Amino acid sequence: MKKPFVSLEQLETIAAQYPTPFHIYDEAGIRDTARVLYKAFAWNPGYREYFAVKATPNPQILKILKEEGCGVDCSSLTELMMAQRCGFAGDEIMFSSNDTPAEEFALAAKLGATINLDDISHIEFLKDTIGSIPKKISCRYNPGGTFTLGESEEGFQVMDNPGQAKYGMTREQMTQAFRTLKELGAEEFGIHAFLASNTLSNEYYPALAAILFRMAVELKEETGCHITFINLSGGVGVPYRPEQPANDIAVIGEGVRRAYEEILVPAGMGDVSLCTELGRFMLAPNGHLVTRVLHEKKTYKDYIGVDACAANLMRPAMYGAYHHITVMGKENAPCDHMYDVTGALCENNDKFAIDRMLPEIQIGDLLVIHDTGAHGHAMGYQYNGRLRSAELLLQTDGSVRLIRRAETPEDYFATAIWD
Ligand SMILES: *Cc1c(COP(=O)(O)O)cnc(C)c1O
Numbered sequence: 001m002k003k004p005f006v007s008l009e010q011l012e013t014i015a016a017q018y019p020t021p022f023h024i025y026d027e028a029g030i031r032d033t034a035r036v037l038y039k040a041f042a043w044n045p046g047y048r049e050y051f052a053v054k055a056t057p058n059p060q061i062l063k064i065l066k067e068e069g070c071g072v073d074c075s076s077l078t079e080l081m082m083a084q085r086c087g088f089a090g091d092e093i094m095f096s097s098n099d100t101p102a103e104e105f106a107l108a109a110k111l112g113a114t115i116n117l118d119d120i121s122h123i124e125f126l127k128d129t130i131g132s133i134p135k136k137i138s139c140r141y142n143p144g145g146t147f148t149l150g151e152s153e154e155g156f157q158v159m160d161n162p163g164q165a166k167y168g169m170t171r172e173q174m175t176q177a178f179r180t181l182k183e184l185g186a187e188e189f190g191i192h193a194f195l196a197s198n199t200l201s202n203e204y205y206p207a208l209a210a211i212l213f214r215m216a217v218e219l220k221e222e223t224g225c226h227i228t229f230i231n232l233s234g235g236v237g238v239p240y241r242p243e244q245p246a247n248d249i250a251v252i253g254e255g256v257r258r259a260y261e262e263i264l265v266p267a268g269m270g271d272v273s274l275c276t277e278l279g280r281f282m283l284a285p286n287g288h289l290v291t292r293v294l295h296e297k298k299t300y301k302d303y304i305g306v307d308a309c310a311a312n313l314m315r316p317a318m319y320g321a322y323h324h325i326t327v328m329g330k331e332n333a334p335c336d337h338m339y340d341v342t343g344a345l346c347e348n349n350d351k352f353a354i355d356r357m358l359p360e361i362q363i364g365d366l367l368v369i370h371d372t373g374a375h376g377h378a379m380g381y382q383y384n385g386r387l388r389s390a391e392l393l394l395q396t397d398g399s400v401r402l403i404r405r406a407e408t409p410e411d412y413f414a415t416a417i418w419d
Helices: 008-015 026-038 058-068 077-085 102-111 121-130 153-159 170-183 204-223 249-267 278-288 316-320 409-413
Strands: 021-024 048-052 071-074 093-096 116-119 138-140 189-193 225-232 273-276 287-298 302-307 325-327 337-340 351-358 365-371 389-396 400-404
Touching: 008 189, 008 287, 008 365, 008 409, 021 026, 026 048, 026 249, 026 278, 026 337, 026 389, 048 058, 048 278, 058 077, 058 337, 058 400, 077 093, 077 102, 093 102, 102 116, 102 121, 116 121, 116 189, 121 273, 138 170, 138 225, 170 204, 189 204, 189 302, 204 225, 225 249, 316 351, 325 351
Parallel strands: 021 389, 048 071, 048 273, 071 093, 093 116, 116 138, 138 189, 189 225, 225 273, 302 337
Antiparallel strands: 021 287, 287 302, 287 365, 325 365, 337 351, 389 400
16 A cells, blocks of 8 residues: 555644645655665665756756765756756766767766766767866667566557667667767766666666666777766656555665676776666655645546646556545545546646546545655646646654745746747
């Protein structure tokens, strides 16, 4: 059973001050997740998590993660600017983008970020843009073909199989890219790959690590490049459904350590640092979307209309993603009613749940939609003039802080030309 990190009583107090819908994040949960992750990789010298900013681009969340020792993984100009404003610099910033505009490489280089090249043609493009090749550089690998290990149906829609995914370089291009970068003055090399999204398997990271470690040994032999870091990227998933087993990050860290000792250490590469760019694993379970029931409508089905919509959480509409729902105050009531839980968009896919068995719902009930802390508010949009909600932080002392106000109609109108 999934248990909300706030009680009904707490939520009613919060909702009296900040009207629903809103996203709320659990500071204690975020800090715990970061600590458990760091413990799992404590064996590796120089290990660092670069939180994928796109998952939850909120400065207060980034600051909490910074205090826990995390860097940030950015993939756009505004994400780089946010990282800079939050005080991240140099080695604390990873820039893993694709189809990258010149100005983004320019800012990444200015901030001293580690640039992760998505394509071999970007070497020339980067050199032309910033005038030289940075001493420290990374290349993104795509092994092609198919990769099946614990990815969910929905994860498949995010990433596709490597052979169909737009990201990264072929094996031959990796060798060529390293040779060219070395000729152009690069001294420290990294390797990155992201093969599957939202994996529920303790084997994903170890399998990916083994692929990258073997390639690192080959690349070192072929090119003589000094490989100093390997980036396992994102993709460690969370159990969105209550019956799914959670990943055990300690077991995952141990599996990666085994591959490291079997492959890298014997090749004299026992000084390679590892990094990760987790977004979902870090934040998803530490966020709820809180919404109130406005209407019940009975036609061919029984619909519960809430005050949130797909503009606040796009994943169900976009991927058919499951998000668990708790009807607050009815945690122990039998789930003997079947509902579609819908938002107000003029789009029939604006449904948080379809044919979901829930306790009997009354108008005015508060619903917690679980696991919305990553790729939730971040994916918000303004279709139908529905505006993005506030974001709140449940702090470790139990108090609640507004960390992003709700958009107002004036925000929505601000970019229009009126006469
Ligand atoms: C989206 C993304 C991540 C984070 O993915 P999660 O599924 O949230 O772990 C990491 N790295 C890159 C380059 C990404 O695009």
